[in-house]
Amino acid sequence: MTEQVPTVETASATDSALSLLEEKFKNAVRRDDREGYDGLIVDPAKLVEVAAAVRDELGYDYLASAQAVDYLGAGDHLEMVYNLYRTTGGPGLALRAQTPRDTATLPSLVSVWPGADFQEREAWDLMGIRFEGHPNLQRILMWEGFHGHPLRKDWKEAYYEQDQKPFDSRWPDGNVWRSEEHNAYGKNVVYPEGFTLDGYEPVAEDAFYDEANLGVDIRPSDLDTDRIVVSLGPQHPSTHGVFRMIVTLNGETIERLQPVMGYLHRNHDKIGERNTFLQNMPFTDRLDYFCSLSNNFGYAVAVEKLMALGKRWEPPTYRAEVIRVLMAELTRILNHLVAIGFMLNDMGAYFTPLMYAIVERELILDFFEAVTGSRMMCNYFRFGGVAMDLPAQMHSTANLLNERVREFDTMQYLRELINERLPRAIDQTDDLLTTNEILTNRSIGVGVLTREQAIAHSAAGPVLRASGVPYDVRRADPYSIYPDLEFDVAVRDHGDIYDRYLVRVDEMRESVRILKQVLRLLGETEGQPFFSGRGGIYSPRVPAGEAYGRVENPKGELGFFVVSDGGQNPWRYHVRAPSFINLTALETMCKGHKVADVVTILGSIDIVLGELDR
Amino acid sequence: MYGSGILRGLGVTLKHFVNTYLDDIRWGFRRHIPDEAFPIRQGLDTRGVFTVEYPDEKLAMWERFRFIPFLVIENHDHPERPGHDWCTSCGICAKVCPPQCIWIVRGNDPETGRPVPEPQAFYIDIDICMNCGLCAEFCPFDAIKMDHDYELASYDRTSAHIFDKQRLSKEFRYWQSIAPTRAEEEAEARGGWEHKDVLKQKAKEAKAKEN
Amino acid sequence: MTNDDFLRELHDPDIPVPEGMTSAIAVTSFGKLLNAIYNWGRRNSIWPMSFGLACCAIEMIATASSRFDQARFGMEVLRASPRQADLMIVSGTVTKKMVVPIVRLYNQMAEPKYVLAMGACAIGGGPFKEGYNVVSGIDKYVPVDVYVPGCPPTPQALLHGFMILQKKIDGQSLGNPNSTPWYGRGPSDPVPVPILGPDIIDPRQAHILRRQAEATQAAPDVAEAGDDAEAQV
Incomplete structure (x- = not known):
């Protein structure tokens, strides 16, 4: 990169943040000194306070991205990384919080950055980190009731072949086979041990409707209206693909809107x-x-x-x-x-x-x-x-x-x-x-x-x-x-x-x-x-780091x-994904408007499902 | 004024409507415009409707267009090695393939059991292939190329969608015909129209002769 | 006379055609004439469901728009409701979460109905096949009539797929209950809708599931070893 921000400058951003935060929080904040890494490691107990200070006192008001990493075999902990930036511009700051793999609990930062909402739900869904204080900690990409947290390093899917590509079975003895031939069901499924259908009650859809106060609820106003719950999508001409919204309407006015995604979550x-x-x-x-x-x-x-x-x-x-x-x-x-x-x-x-x-x-x-x-x-x-x-x-x-x-x-x-x-x-x-x-x-x-x-x-x-x-x-x-x-x-x-x-x-x-x-x-x-450099290299060397x-x-x-x-x-x-995180604000934008406006508002955000669900 | 916006919008639509007919007049109301005029209609000067009447007239594919890969074999009338594979079963395509849809059985000499530079079997599962072209890009022997044939629709996938070596192999002159410029560039980089190994062999022989 | 018999009788040629004349005689029975007219009408007015899943849906839109213009095939009427559609174009990756609505939509379509799997993902899972939330081919759940390979198929490839479908419709005969199963019988059985459990559950495979569960409970060690062996291949 010719115009890349020099690493020295980034380090100094981290340095200045560190000196300020150390003064205030003593040992709760320390520098991440692993090679190739940058940023601050924060004690989970103090995470919310530190985050608020970083936002208010240091001016890092924009949470660009929050994601979890599973360091299985390299510390055996889960790490949540928050990439923060200033809306006035300049290099960013990375905050980290670590938690053991078996307990996997961190405080939620939704109170500091509401934009963390979906991203924390994603981390819960795919990594199994429980966020305490999150207003609605449900699975977001997979369905409620799915077994396991697939992005953990020890979780294996049904067509699992090898940890890393290229697979050994392709060459030199690559006799062709289809993955489904090696799966008992042929359908890319794996069930928990001893799972049987007897007495099984699926819960995938319950969660959306439990809180929606299903049922007629007539409100006293000039015009008597019913509260109804409408499921818009996933097959709907105006949802730009397979996006789904569960809207609670008072008459025609939006009271609540729950985006439901994951219909194109292709891992x-x-x-x-x-x-x-x-x-x-x-x-x-x-x-x-x-x-x-x-x-x-x-x-x-x-x-x-x-x-x-x-x-x-x-x-x-x-x-x-x-x-x-x-x-x-x-x-x-x-x-x-x-x-x-x-x-x-x-x-x-x-x-x-x-x-x-x-x-x-x-x-x-x-x-x-x-x-x-x-x-x-x-x-x-x-x-x-x-x-x-x-x-x-x-x-x-x-x-x-x-x-x-x-x-x-x-x-x-x-x-x-x-x-x-x-x-x-x-x-x-x-x-x-x-x-x-x-x-x-x-x-x-x-x-x-x-x-x-x-x-x-x-x-x-x-x-x-x-x-x-x-x-x-x-x-x-x-x-x-x-x-x-x-x-x-x-x-x-x-x-x-x-x-x-x-x-x-x-x-x-x-x-x-x-x-x-x-x-x-x-x-x-x-x-x-x-x-x-030299062309034709299909396995470039990438040094360790983040x-x-x-x-x-x-x-x-x-x-x-x-x-x-x-x-x-x-x-x-x-x-x-911008489409994914822009949707965090969808409910805020839609509240109080008519149901016909929802599709327009969604259209103005300009989402694309491939990116939304990944 | 209320409604003026809609009128202006309708004006844009009307312009396109009229343009379509002007375009028709320009080409003399012919259903299929002549070949030399085709780039004009399908290029930046297009006005109005610019439909390609698919089964009757087909857009020729750009030289770099990529669909399913195919294997280059020597022309059947090649004097020395007719119909031989260019592939040496080195396995780079299988290693670089992102969805891992290539299966190769390396060729072995039946007598000595040592590997020979031709694949015994070569499979591509086109239900997995993502047409990314990395196999063709990294093949050191120019032996796997991206095909231009996109008309592959079928009624049955179990029998028709795993391409074996026979189905994949196409003559070298086919590659020359679908991508003449690139074939030439590659030949230049290789040092001749022949297979890399053949060229090496020839260079060796020439050297031996000199000595 | 039942409906079935009536159709068969309509179709059977009652006049034997002398050898050497076959090329000169096009219609030997009223049924065959009816067939030709009926199929001509059907194949030129296929209404697809406007139903986009992923990347391929964009190519589908490109096919529907001015350059490739599927209206030339009588297919421009994209219906959002499955009740009005004849053809379901499964355009994109089918995920386990999405296959439930897809099966439901398929069941809601009125017969005769066709399914076209567009792109590698819909055919067999495509590059995302190994994913934990990806169905390896929509044909595991609903019957597919035409497969259009490519990632994504270009608009011309999709149009070719449409033509192949038209050919298929042309080949269907009113007199043959196997090719037109929607006449002369009761309502067809809906495809059982999959259930979202710990992983997707196909009710049609419930018996395998039970058997596997019993095997696991009976001899957990053996089953585990079996799983490992499976993972190795």
Whole structure:
């Protein structure tokens, strides 16, 4: 990384925090002196006080990510790591709290950062850490009643083969077999010992409805209304996939909203720990499947941060960074166009805006496909650069009756795309929508999230910036070549749906501005290497340590938390998904609005299920 | 004015509607536009409707397009080693494959029992394959490549979806036909159109002759 | 005469066609004519359920939109309600949590109904197969008619899948109760909805579960050893 924050500076942030906290809490806080690690280890008994002090006195008001690590065989404890940042910008601070594996209890930090809510539930669900004082400590990704906590290192799934890839059975004696042939049920299931169906009562759904006060409850008011509980989703045209909400309505007004997720929980973290570092790259494509290239970016930044700790590491070349930014910004435009289209779809404009967005999307995807090989799952970034340089010609060949050939000059295509086509598309979106009553009537003043709420709930991306917080990782904690580029951070003040829409339009315009500079840089760096060091290494050496790499994804801050034990595979691999954490504030935004507004508010957050559930 | 926004919005839609017909006039109301005009319609200058009439006209795939992998074998009319595998069963693809969908049985000489550089069996489970292209990227012999054939829909997965060596193998000239530029680049890096091992062998012989 | 018999009679050619003439005669019975017209109508008006699971759903939307335009196949009417849909496109990774609603949706669809498994995940679990919350193929729970491999299949690959499905519909005959099981019989049996227990429980496999549980209780050591052996392979 050319523009990575020097480690010295990070250390000093930790140092200054340590000196202040030591004064106040004596021995409850100590420095984490494991090699490759940074941050403070806090005594669980004092965690809440320390966290409050860190927030109020040190100004670390933004909880970016909270995740648990299972150090089985390396201390035999569970560790909860909180990555904290200041909304004014600058490097972050990592707080840690450790707890033995068998008791596994920590105090909840929801009272300090409400944004910890879902993340602590996730840690409980997958790691089995009980958070005392959490308002609603239920499983979040798996269902209530599931056996075990799957991310613990000693938990094995039904198709378990080996701890780490590559599996020995593939080569040299790789006689093909299907995993289901080795499982008694053939269905990827494993039951606790002696489990039988006799007398078994499933509890998966009970928890949602127990507290919802099911039953008719007529309230005295002008208009007699019933309290009803509606389950929206997981199969619902406006939930953007398989998301589910259980809403308690008073008449038509939302009283309570419980998001239910996990319908697309495909075990990204667990599979990621089995994969080698490189093998995770194509899996990150499938997180936020609109923005595979910027997901690649985030993962590359995180692992490169770790690799920079070791010797013999060369940062990506300048051309590689230019290509990366080109891809990331094109992705941002693509994502925002489609996100606006989907939001209007939810508002009742049906498919019209979306169809226009998809036309532009197809043209950008043509470029992605010609450069990376795939429309959506690009798998293009490598540690130290990108997989291939831009081709001189976007060239297709006729074969298999695919006779309709297209041929473009790559740079010419990019120039036209960036200078003409995309600005025109953004103007058209603006024309069609910004003053359109379909949008304005349903969005102004709806789903308001105030500045304080947005920060407290760890909202990120356009949701945060629409609430008046000019926080953009590209500026606040710069990576890649963003410091060299001129652009402004789009920000609006009202925090409602309309402002989120406007922030997206502004961001697209800023992206075009960045892309124009990138075009110039692409011309200047023509012919330079796109990869640093030696290519063709499929098992790069990653030194032991821990890194939290973050990038500004179109949907918000995408963070990759990677722990390496020096081997070929990550020891812990966790994704801070903006869609997931932005939903923490969903209930706050929806309360008091009508049920028809819920889908609009959800549309304005712009979630993607692949990333939400991972 | 109330309603002006909607009118403006409708204006945008009308523009697209008119553009579609202007586009039709431009191509003389032909259902399939001529080949040389195709890039214009499917490129950045497209206006109005730009539908590809799929079964009748198919978008040709970009050279770098990747779908299911295939194995490169020597052309059947190759003078020295017709139909031989380029694969040496070194196992790098199986090791680098993220979802581990490649199974390889290393070839053994039936008499000596020593490994020979050709796989005895090669399987890819396309129900697992994620089309990521890492196998092709890291293959040192250019022996596994990503195919462009996407028309694989079937009625039965148990019999049709584990590709064996025979199903996977395609002639070298097929690779040349779907990705001419890349085939050339690779040949340049390899030092000739032949298999790496053959080139090495030739270099050795040439050296021996010199001596 | 029952419904079944009636259909069979409609379909059976009663006029023997002389050899050498077969190519000249297209319709030998009213049933065959009816078949052709009926299938032509059905295959050109398949209404898919608008039901997206994961990444593949985006390609499905791309297929439905202007460039690939599945309306050309009479499939543009994406219905959100299973009651109005003919085709369920399982577009994406099926998780154990999600398979419960999917089976329920499938049961709610009116016959004739078809299932198209789109992408590696829906076919066999795909790259996420080893995951603890991933179903290794939707065909373990509901019958699948067409499999479209790819990760994700491009819109053209999906359109090819649609054409394969149309071919299948074309091949179905009113006179053959095996290919059109929805006529001449009572209501079909719904697929039993899986239960979310300690892991997903398929009621159809309850007997295996009981047997395994008994085996574990009877000889825990042996069963454990068996488990280990299983983990090793």
